[in-house]
Amino acid sequence: MLSFIGRSIVQKMITLFFVSVISFLIIHLAPGEPSQVDPLNPKFTPEIVERFRKEFHLDKPLYVQYLFFYRGLLSGRTVSWKDNQPVLAKMWERFLNSLPLFIVGTIITWTLSFPIGIRSAIFRGGIFDRSATFFSYFLISIPGFFFAYILIIFVVTRFQVPVIGMQTFGLSDASTVRILMDRVWHLLLPSMLGATGGIAILSRYVRSQMLEVEGQDYVRTAKAKGLSWEQVHYKHALRNALLPFVTMFGLILPGLIGGSVIIESIFSWPGMGRMAYEAILARDYPIILTVNFISAVLVLLGTFISDVLYLVVDPRIRL
Amino acid sequence: MSPLLSVQNLKVYFRGDETVARAIDGVSYEVHAGETVCLVGESGCGKTVSALTILGLIPRPPGEIAGGKIFFKGRSILGLKEEEFQQIRGKRIAMVFQEPMTSLNPVFTVGDQIKEAIMVHEAIADRQAHSRCVGLLKDVGIPSPEERLRDYPHQLSGGQRQRVMIAMALACNPNIVIADEPTTALDVTIQKQILNLFKELQKARDMSLLYITHDLNVVREIADCIYVMYAGIIVEQGKMEDLFEHARHPYTMGLLASLPHRAKRGRILYSIPGTVPDPAYKPGGCPFHPRCEHAAGICKKEFPEMCDYGDGHLSRCPVLYERTNTVTF
Numbered sequence: 334m335l336s337f338i339g340r341s342i343v344q345k346m347i348t349l350f351f352v353s354v355i356s357f358l359i360i361h362l363a364p365g366e367p368s369q370v371d372p373l374n375p376k377f378t379p380e381i382v383e384r385f386r387k388e389f390h391l392d393k394p395l396y397v398q399y400l401f402f403y404r405g406l407l408s409g410r411t412v413s414w415k416d417n418q419p420v421l422a423k424m425w426e427r428f429l430n431s432l433p434l435f436i437v438g439t440i441i442t443w444t445l446s447f448p449i450g451i452r453s454a455i456f457r458g459g460i461f462d463r464s465a466t467f468f469s470y471f472l473i474s475i476p477g478f479f480f481a482y483i484l485i486i487f488v489v490t491r492f493q494v495p496v497i498g499m500q501t502f503g504l505s506d507a508s509t510v511r512i513l514m515d516r517v518w519h520l521l522l523p524s525m526l527g528a529t530g531g532i533a534i535l536s537r538y539v540r541s542q543m544l545e546v547e548g549q550d551y552v553r554t555a556k557a558k559g560l561s562w563e564q565v566h567y568k569h570a571l572r573n574a575l576l577p578f579v580t581m582f583g584l585i586l587p588g589l590i591g592g593s594v595i596i597e598s599i600f601s602w603p604g605m606g607r608m609a610y611e612a613i614l615a616r617d618y619p620i621i622l623t624v625n626f627i628s629a630v631l632v633l634l635g636t637f638i639s640d641v642l643y644l645v646v647d648p649r650i651r652l
Numbered sequence: 653m654s655p656l657l658s659v660q661n662l663k664v665y666f667r668g669d670e671t672v673a674r675a676i677d678g679v680s681y682e683v684h685a686g687e688t689v690c691l692v693g694e695s696g697c698g699k700t701v702s703a704l705t706i707l708g709l710i711p712r713p714p715g716e717i718a719g720g721k722i723f724f725k726g727r728s729i730l731g732l733k734e735e736e737f738q739q740i741r742g743k744r745i746a747m748v749f750q751e752p753m754t755s756l757n758p759v760f761t762v763g764d765q766i767k768e769a770i771m772v773h774e775a776i777a778d779r780q781a782h783s784r785c786v787g788l789l790k791d792v793g794i795p796s797p798e799e800r801l802r803d804y805p806h807q808l809s810g811g812q813r814q815r816v817m818i819a820m821a822l823a824c825n826p827n828i829v830i831a832d833e834p835t836t837a838l839d840v841t842i843q844k845q846i847l848n849l850f851k852e853l854q855k856a857r858d859m860s861l862l863y864i865t866h867d868l869n870v871v872r873e874i875a876d877c878i879y880v881m882y883a884g885i886i887v888e889q890g891k892m893e894d895l896f897e898h899a900r901h902p903y904t905m906g907l908l909a910s911l912p913h914r915a916k917r918g919r920i921l922y923s924i925p926g927t928v929p930d931p932a933y934k935p936g937g938c939p940f941h942p943r944c945e946h947a948a949g950i951c952k953k954e955f956p957e958m959c960d961y962g963d964g965h966l967s968r969c970p971v972l973y974e975r976t977n978t979v980t981f
Contacts, residue, residue, distance in 0.1 A: 551757040554749060554755045554756065557709060557742060558746075559737075559743055559769075559773060564772070573758065647759065
C-alpha cells in the first residue's frame with residue numbers, strides 16, 4: 334500500500350512535468366502574443382511593444398521563459414499581465430464563486446442519475462425506461478445555451494425570480510433571510526442547467542452498468558437463494574455496478590477548477606470558467622498556464638484518489 | 653408414494669422478434685424423496701431451462717411458460733407469486749450452478765454469502781448462523797473453514813468455489829438440490845471429488861438430487877433414474893441399470909455408443925451424425941429423425957408416442973418398439 338502510494342506520487346510528478354512543458358509550448362506556439370492583442374491601437378508604438386516584451390521576458394528563448402514562469406508560480410509571485418494582480422489570489426476569489434455552483438450541480442447530478450439509471454435497468458423496456466431514454470437523448474442533443482435561454486425566459490416570466498449574476502444589487506440592507514434566499518434563487522437555475530447534461534449522460538452509464546451486472550451469474554445465484562427482490566437488485570447487483578463509478582468520483586475533482594464557460598457566461602457568473610476564457614482572449618499567459626497547471630494537478634490527484642478508493646471497495650484488487 | 657417433485661408436460665418457449673424457440677416442448681419427470689434423478693442430454697436440449705423453471709428463474713419476457721404443471725409436495729408451484737416462490741427457493745429447493753467461477757458474488761465474503769442464505773429463511777442469531785456456516789464448510793470438505801469464511805471468492809480455487817456453492821445450497825436443508833452440470837467447469841480430478849461429495853451428502857442428508865449433466869459416466873456413478881432429453885422433449889426414461897443395459901431409443905444408443913471404453917481401444921470413437929436442431933426450427937415428426945439410422949417414413953410425419961417397456965422404462969421410438977415386439981413374438 335505504502336509503496337503503491339510512493340510509486341504513484343513519483344509517476345504523477347513525472348507526468349506533471351511533461352504536462353507543464355507541453356502546455357507551456359502549446360500556449361506559446363499558438364499564434365498571437367500579448368503584445369499583439371490590439372495591433373490597431375495607436376498607443377502601441379513599436380517602442381512600447383518592445384519594452385513590454387522585455388519586461389515580460391517575451392524576447393528570451395522559450396526554455397528561459399519556462400523557467401521564469403514556473404519559478405514565479407511555485408514561489409507564488411506570478412502576476413496577471415493584464416492587471417498586475419497576483420494570479421493565485423485572483424483565482425482563489427473566482428474559485429470561491431464557482432464552488433457553490435459546482436457543489437450544487439454535482440449533488441443534483443449524482444443524486445438524480447443513480448435512481449434513474451438503476452430503475453431503468455431493473456425495469457428495462459418499460460415505460461419508465463423508455464421515457465428516461467427519450468429525455469436523456471433530448472437533453473444530450475439540445476444545445477446548452479439555447480436550453481438555458483428558454484429556461485431563463487420561462488422562469489423569469491413565470492415566477493419573477495432573479496436569475497442573472499450571483500446576487501441582486503442593492504440588497505445589503507435587507508434581512509439575512511432575504512439575502513440568503515436571493516443567493517439561493519441565483520444559484521438554482523445555473524446549477525440545474527449544469528446538471529442536466531451530466532444527468533443525461535451519467536444515468537445512461539449507470540443503466541448500462543446495472544444491465545451488465547443484472548445478467549451476471551451471481552445475480553441468478555442470489556435469486557436462487559430466495560432473497561427478496563430488493564436484496565437481489567440493491568445489494569448483490571448494485572454493489573457490483575457501483576464499482577466503476579468510484580473511479581468517476583475521483584475524476585469530478587478537476588471540474589472544481591474548470592467551471593463551465595458557457596453557463597457562467599450566460600448567467601454573468603464571475604467564476605473560474607469565465608476568468609479562464611477571458612484570459613485566453615487577452616493572451617494573459619500567467620493565468621492560462623496557472624489554470625492549466627492546477628487542473629493538471631487536480632486530474633492527477635483525482636486519479637490517485639480513485640485508485641485508492643478502488644482498493645477499498647473492490648476486494649479483488651490488491652497492490 | 654406420490655413424488656416430491658413432479659413436472660408434467662411442461663412447455664417453455666422463448667419469443668424472439670420473428671421466431672419462437674420451443675426450448676422445452678412437453679417434458680414430464682418425477683423426483684421421489686431420497687432419489688437421485690439425472691437429466692441427460694446434449695447442450696441446448698432444454699435441461700437447464702427446465703431446472704430454472706422449477707425455481708421460477710426464467711426471465712419473462714422473453715421466456716414464457718406455454719403449458720404444463722409443476723407440483724412440489726403435491727402443491728402446484730408454477731403460478732406462485734414472487735414472494736411465495738422466495739419461500740421455496742433456497743429453503744425447499746436449492747440449486748448449484750454450472751459456473752463456480754462466476755456464480756459467487758465477487759464483492760462479498762464467502763461467509764457473508766452462505767450466512768445470507770440461512771438468515772433469509774430462518775430467524776436465528778448471527779453467531780448461530782456463523783457456526784452453522786463453519787459446519788457446512790466442514791461438511792463439503794473445505795479445510796480450515798473459519799479462515800475460508802473470511803475469504804472472498806477470488807481467493808478460492810474453482811473446486812473450492814463449487815464446494816462453497818454446494819454448502820450454500822445445503823444451508824437450509826432443502827428437500828431437493830438441483831445440480832446443473834456442477835462439474836463441467838472443473839478439472840477431471842476435481843470432478844470426481846465433487847461427484848463423490850454429492851453422493852455422500854445425498855445419502856447422509858437423505859435429500860433428493862436432480863442432477864443435470866451431459867456426461868454419461870457421471871450418470872452411471874450416481875443416478876437412480878434417468879431421463880434422456882433431446883430437443884426439448886424426453887426421448888427415453890427408466891432405471892439406471894435398465895437404461896444402460898437395454899437402451900431402447902436410437903438417441904440413447906448413440907450416446908452410449910459414443911462413450912469411450914477399454915474394449916473399443918484402437919477404434920475410432922462413434923459419434924452421432926449431425927447436430928442438435930435449433931429450437932426455433934425443429935424438424936417435424938420425431939425431432940431426432942434427421943440424425944437417426946433407424947428412421948422410417950413415419951418418423952418424418954408423426955410425433956412419436958412413448959412406448960412402454962415395463963418397469964418404468966419408456967422410450968419414444970415406435971419404430972424400434974414394433975421391431976422388438978415382432979422379434980419377440
